[in-house]
Amino acid sequence: MKYIELVQKLIVQKKVLAIMGPTASGKSALSMALAEVLPMEIVSVDSALIYRQLDIGSAKPTEDEIVKVPHHLINTHNPDESYSASEFVEDVHRLVKEIFARGNLPVLVGGTMMYFNALQQGLNDLPAADERVRERLQLQWKDNPQALHERLSEVDPESAARIHPNDPQRVMRALEVYEISGKTLTEHRAEQKNTLSEFSLVKIGLLTEDRKALHEQIGKRFDQMLAEGFLEEVKALYAQPNLHGEMNAMRSVGYRQAWEYLDGVWDYETFVEKGKTATRQLAKRQFTWLRKEPDLIKIDPFNTSLQQRLRQTISALETSVDTSL
Known part of the structure; x- marks a missing residue:
């Protein structure tokens, strides 16, 4: 395996790689390419991937990918269960320690910016739900x-x-x-306080100025999910008496619009357009978060090849290492 010495230095210096970006920007593809050359484990930063049965519409990694590279915070909760940003922060701190101890690099991958923000900016003592x-x-x-x-x-x-x-x-x-x-x-x-005292992040942001290309990719992916059986997946969820449309899992982008279609709110064509529009709006919100992200190393996923993005990411990791230690 290449770059073992690099990963060992990153572990000693307690550095964690974070791959951020809007939906459909290629975060998963980059992380899987990195796993070909780095001893690493992936920690999902995605509020939909934690839910079992939400597979196609959340663009969940395939079984082969999960077998090939250890993945964490995927399929940990049932759709009727809740999961908070504070729980995410606790889980990440635990997982980072465990992954370091195994001699691997933790790689945080996802687009739920609220989770990234909670991890970096800290959390306050918000009251429990009443x-x-x-x-x-x-x-x-x-x-x-x-x-x-x-x-x-x-x-x-x-x-x-x-x-x-x-x-x-x-x-x-x-x-x-x-x-x-x-x-x-x-x-x-x-009143929030920083929670990243135990490790630091090397942050890669997959950002493009070509919004048209991203929107086209979003549309293609939504069509592909439909072809793979996304609506059938939601119908199976819809049939479960313990689930309803106001649950966090069912409010995920795409699932919400499909649920409303099954409720009779939209016809099929409107559902598809609403689903694509909601995904584009999600990407816009993610862009807004990322533009304010300090120390973000930006890579344009639509103006580079996967190999170029791989080299730039490894270069960022090499540059982050403190050679004086």
Whole structure:
């Protein structure tokens, strides 16, 4: 195996590789190419991949890929279970130690920027969910969703400006935090502390200025998922009595639009267009996060070959090593 000495130095200096990027930018392909030359293990940074039964629509790694390279934080929860950013941070710290101990490089791969942010910027002591408050807010949302966002604008204008009015999960959570703790989400965020004291990140960002190329790739991938049986996958989930459309798993991009199609909200053609549009909007939000990411080494996935991206990533790892130690 090549580059064993490089990985050993990275382990001694407690450096972890992070491959970030918008959806459909080629993060998985790059990580699998790296695994051909580096002793490494992949830690998923994706809020959909943790769920069992969400396979096609989440672009989950294949069984062959999972066998070929150790993957973590994939298929760890059932669709009716919750998983928080704080749990993700705890899991990553545990996994990084274990992977280092095995002599491998931890590689964080994904596009859930909230998880990356929680890992780097830290978390505050947000109150646990209160089912009574949550149920009341859900009823209010069904009755008048605009009124809830307007109320958030009154009590926490900064969070309201950041959270889209059509994002019930985040709107309700911001109001729930305020009602339970008496502090706004903005005030809690101001109390965050950095949690990356045990290791540092070498960050690769797969970013392109060619949005048209990315949008075309998003459309092709959505069509491919449909051809592979994505809608049948969602129908199987839809038939389970313990699942409903407001669960976190079912609110994942693509799954939400498919669920609404099965609910009769859209016809098939509208569902497909809504699914592609929602994926493009997700990519736009990911771009917004990544443009603010400090120390990010940017690589254009649509203007380079996979081998070029591989060489640039290895070069970034080599440059990050402190040769004075």
